[in-house]
Amino acid sequence: xxxxxxxxxxxxxxxxxxxxxxxxxxxxxxxxxxxxxxxxxxxxxxxxxxxxxxxxxxxxxxxxxxxxxxxxxxxxxxxxxxxxxxxxxxxxxxx
Amino acid sequence: xxxxxxxxxxxxxxxxxxxxxxxxxxxxxxxxxxxxxxxxxxxxxxxxxxxxxxxxxxxxxxxxxxxxxxxxxxxxxxxxxxxxxxxxxxxxxxxxxxxxxxxxxxxxxxxxxxxxxxx
Amino acid sequence: xxxxxxxxxxxxxxxxxxxxxxxxxxxxxxxxxxxxxxxxxxxxxxxxxxxxxxxxxxxxxxxxxxxxxxxxxxxxxxxxxxxxxxxxxxxxxxxxxxxxxxxxxxxxxxxxxxxxxxxxxxxxxxxxxxxxxxxxxxxxxxxxxxxxxxxxxxxxxxxxxxxxxxxxxxxx
Numbered sequence: 001x002x003x004x005x006x007x008x009x010x011x012x013x014x015x016x017x018x019x020x021x022x023x024x025x026x027x028x029x030x031x032x033x034x035x036x037x038x039x040x041x042x043x044x045x046x047x048x049x050x051x052x053x054x055x056x057x058x059x060x061x062x063x064x065x066x067x068x069x070x071x072x073x074x075x076x077x078x079x080x081x082x083x084x085x086x087x088x089x090x091x092x093x094x095x
Numbered sequence: 096x097x098x099x100x101x102x103x104x105x106x107x108x109x110x111x112x113x114x115x116x117x118x119x120x121x122x123x124x125x126x127x128x129x130x131x132x133x134x135x136x137x138x139x140x141x142x143x144x145x146x147x148x149x150x151x152x153x154x155x156x157x158x159x160x161x162x163x164x165x166x167x168x169x170x171x172x173x174x175x176x177x178x179x180x181x182x183x184x185x186x187x188x189x190x191x192x193x194x195x196x197x198x199x200x201x202x203x204x205x206x207x208x209x210x211x212x213x214x
Numbered sequence: 215x216x217x218x219x220x221x222x223x224x225x226x227x228x229x230x231x232x233x234x235x236x237x238x239x240x241x242x243x244x245x246x247x248x249x250x251x252x253x254x255x256x257x258x259x260x261x262x263x264x265x266x267x268x269x270x271x272x273x274x275x276x277x278x279x280x281x282x283x284x285x286x287x288x289x290x291x292x293x294x295x296x297x298x299x300x301x302x303x304x305x306x307x308x309x310x311x312x313x314x315x316x317x318x319x320x321x322x323x324x325x326x327x328x329x330x331x332x333x334x335x336x337x338x339x340x341x342x343x344x345x346x347x348x349x350x351x352x353x354x355x356x357x358x359x360x361x362x363x364x365x366x367x368x369x370x371x372x373x374x375x376x377x378x379x380x381x382x383x384x385x386x
Contacts, residue, residue, distance in 0.1 A: 007105065007108070007157065010109055010112065011112075014112045014115075014116055014150065017116045017119075017120065018116070018119065020120075020123075021119050021120055021122070021123040024123040024124070024126065024127060025123055025126055027127060028126050028127065028135075034132070034204070036132050036195060036198070036199040036204060037132055037135065039195055040126075040132070040135065040136055040139060040192075040195050041126065043139075043191055043192075043195065044122070044123075044126065044139045044143055047143055047147060047184070047188060048119065048143070048147070050147065050180070050184070051115075051147045051150050051151065054150075054151060054154060054177070054180070055150075055154070058154060058157070058158075063169060063170050063173055066173055066176045066177065066180075067176070067243070069180065070176060070179065070180060070183075070243075073180060073183055073184065073187065074183075077183075077187040077190070077191055080191040080194065080195065081190070081191065081194050083195075084191075084194035084195045084197070084198040085194070085198070087198045087199075087202065088197070088198035088201055088202060117304075118300050118304065121300075121303065121304040121307050121308060122303075122307075124307055124308065125303065125306075125307035128307060128312065129307065129312070129314070130312075130314075131316075133316060133345070133359050134314060134316055134361060136345060137303060137343070137345060137359075137361050138303055138307055140339055140340075140345060141296070141299050141300055141303050141339075141340060142300055142303055142304065142307075144296070144340065145296055145297070145299075145300045146300075167245075168245045168246075168247070169244070169245030169246060170245075171245070172242055172243070172245040175242045175243075176242075176243065185340075186336070189335075189336040189339035189340055190336065192339055192345060193335060193336075193339055193345065193346050193347075196345055196346075196347050196359065197347055197348055200347045200348065200357075200359075201348070206316055206317075206318055206359065207316060208316065208317075209314075209315045209316075
């Protein structure tokens with residue numbers, strides 16, 4: 001039996017564990033041998049941040065955070081695509 | 096009746112959250128342990144996608160139970176946003192993984208073979 | 215959705231459908247029903263519908279409906295595969311010896327349309343042990359990075375996934 005009041009603590013614990021995974025990914029992002037490892041790690045951190053934002057929305061009971069997380073998902077995806085394209089060709093727009 | 100729903104629903108939510116955190120931790124450990132860039136993307140591309148979707152789905156169940164009756168319209172519509180987020184993650188995460196992988200492969204990053212040194 | 219709607223699936227119809235989808239999306243995301251917000255939504259949806267109506271409506275509607283029906287059945291199977299893939303990767307990562315043997319494989323498919331190739335590529339990335347690297351759309355050739363020998367065989371020998379995707383996006 002889980003009390004409804006305990007859910008806040010559970011959300012906090014989940015958010016903390018996600019922060020731990022972000023710190024693990026941060027190791028790869030700073031010390032990763034090449035630029036591709038770093039881009040992949042930054043993409044991973046970005047997608048974890050989406051979930052973190054949703055959790056923060058529930059912890060502080062602010063529905064505004066869901067919009068922010070939607071926006072962050074779109075920006076993170078487009079940023080990763082642009083970075084990959086830039087690394088591949090040396091330019092983002094091919095004319 | 097309300098207590099019965101709580102007794103069933105809240106453990107389900109906690110189960111979803113725990114499974115999601117487990118997969119995300121496995122993905123992060125894979126990102127550190129695996130020997131080269133391509134195999135690391137195997138860990139992150141799959142585990143992170145499912146882990147995030149599981150956590151968001153658990154929160155969606157929680158939201159539908161707790162907030163639906165008598166709230167404002169913009170609060171009641173939050174499950175739609177979360178559903179869209181789930182669809183978007185399922186679509187965007189593999190695509191981003193594929194984009195980075197293609198860029199690395201076409202610029203000549205060699206895949207690790209069994210017996211090579213760690214990169 | 216009979217012959218009547220598919221007969222006039224011209225530019226105007228495409229703009230109208232895009233506008234409706236975008237406006238519904240705006241209402242779902244905002245949830246505020248003031249005249250100001252709804253008016254801003256109508257203006258934004260109109261601009262988007264005029265600029266990018268050719269991205270959403272690319273073929274006749276009744277065909278798209280039938281395809282999306284089969285696509286939903288495919289997605290259920292795909293979710294099960296994703297779950298298997300995650301346990302597979304978690305096992306390989308957490309195993310002390312890390313049983314991996316990566317290789318790059320190539321295979322050909324008969325798929326040509328954009329949506330079918332995107333679906334197959336994303337499915338390959340999400341299912342056990344394989345990630346798409348390169349796609350040559352004209353030849354239908356896929357380059358795939360496999361983490362071990364067994365998942366590579368699943369794509370090269372069994373070909374269940376290719377058949378399922380081909381069945382979903384069958385051109386009739």
